[in-house]
Amino acid sequence: MHAIEVADPRDARLADYVDLRDVNLRKSLESEHGLFMAEGEKVIRRALRAGFEPRSLLLTERRRAALDGALDGVDAPLYVVSEEVARGLVGFHLHRGALASFRRRPLPSPAEVLRGARTAVVLEDVVDHTNVGAIFRSASGLGVDAVLLSPRCADPLYRRSVKVSMGAVFSQPYARLDDWYGAPAHLRAQGFRTLALTPAPGSVPIGEAVAEGAGRPAALLLGTEGEGLSHRWMEQADACVRIPMAGRDVDSFNVTAAAAIACYELVRPASAPAPPLPAP
Template identity: 50%
Template sequence: MATLIEITDPSDPRLADYVRLRETTLRHSLESQHGMFIAEGTKVIERALQAGFRPRSLLLAPRWWDGLSALVEPFDVPVYLMDEHTAERVTGFHVHRGALGSFHRVAPTGLEALLESAAQRLVLVQDIVDHTNLGAIIRCAAGLGWDGVVLSPRAADPLYRRSIKTAMGTVFQLPWARMADDDELALLRREGWVTVALALTEDAVPLASVPPLVAGGKVAIMLGTEGHGLDQNWLAAADIVATIPMQAGVDSLNVSAAAAIACYVLGAGA
């Protein structure tokens, strides 16, 4: 059963999970060490709980307890209640809607397991380190009916607070896997996947021409960083290189916008 605890001192050691949330390096170290992540906002907390993630604690403005109590009560966890000004002194920023949750991480799905599932549509992400972009890509994939996201070894953490917030908690429901190394791209070809790389190369075909080429098969979109795009190893592993035609002198879109268009075009009728 959850225990409600009122706290007025921002230096209370029981709040360690929530300290200095804006400091990315510190948070990565802390969250990795303790196997936890932070969910921000009541809707995101609800989705984490509904997806089966086990809470370590919650930090709430009192007005949010009634709305979350039914989901939280079954767990033996502390619920720290404090005003939003005190919460800001703990975290280092204005807490969105005065609600944070600390949750235990679980081991991510392995790439082989994801490929062996019933998945037919995947988004592959190479070295995208911006957490906001990654969260937006995950939200696009989930919202447009894709089956999962595969991350390169150096890509951002989907369970970092900013990724979760931008994804609106869809990272809890969409399976994702992190590759051990780039050699694992070969698994897709062995399992019969058609890989479509989005890139500005001379041999790229318009994205709109691709659906007939992949109809009825298992398809994976490959996305690279905005600065450098996909590297030569990933491009060489692609079956098709496609581009979204631009106008008005614009050469490309933000990677999350490109992901949304590609997921829509290649997912229609799948």
């Protein structure tokens, strides 16, 4: 691709990249123009491999060759700027030296995402972009089939979510629920057994609950960072489950660590058994 050198951070051609740390501005701009940002060479390459269409790409001078070999056939402008221009444009030191603006796609419906799925993770009001990205990375890496988001969950395609997920948001099937109130009932109607992750009294070890429902599709419900799941979702769930803890004044993990452990337990029964260890 022919690189276009730009020397002014106020150049209108770079408008997609303005003030990347201003959350309110970015939400408005990205919603209005139907775009999302990918940061870093690896993440950009994964977005391209996933078939997302770039609006433009931006590299700093020292990273001019970072995307060599990835842009064949890409019909989008490639801007090259100095470190100083990049800092003035995005609002911080762009140490990875690579950004790209991509066009969003229409999201599938929850029914489409759940069709044929055996495992799902359902997030209720997880509002931190970092946490959403980390959960997507765990779900994708461990082989969860689908992710559903309540209406107030953070955007998986916000720059921070994309970055933390290392591009897992591009390949992990997901949808956003229109109805928070009836979400557990909707999952049950789709044939899923719902497991609400909570340290509340009466919850059972997640491994036991998964084994009890072996052979039936299962959906893991995860709640917001501070309060956890709402009482409504817990009351409607088929089972309340917990991660067994060793004690020492720790009764639970943060939502990202809990999601990784619980996703492993959710997926493990469907995986091939590990080969036996060799005899000593």
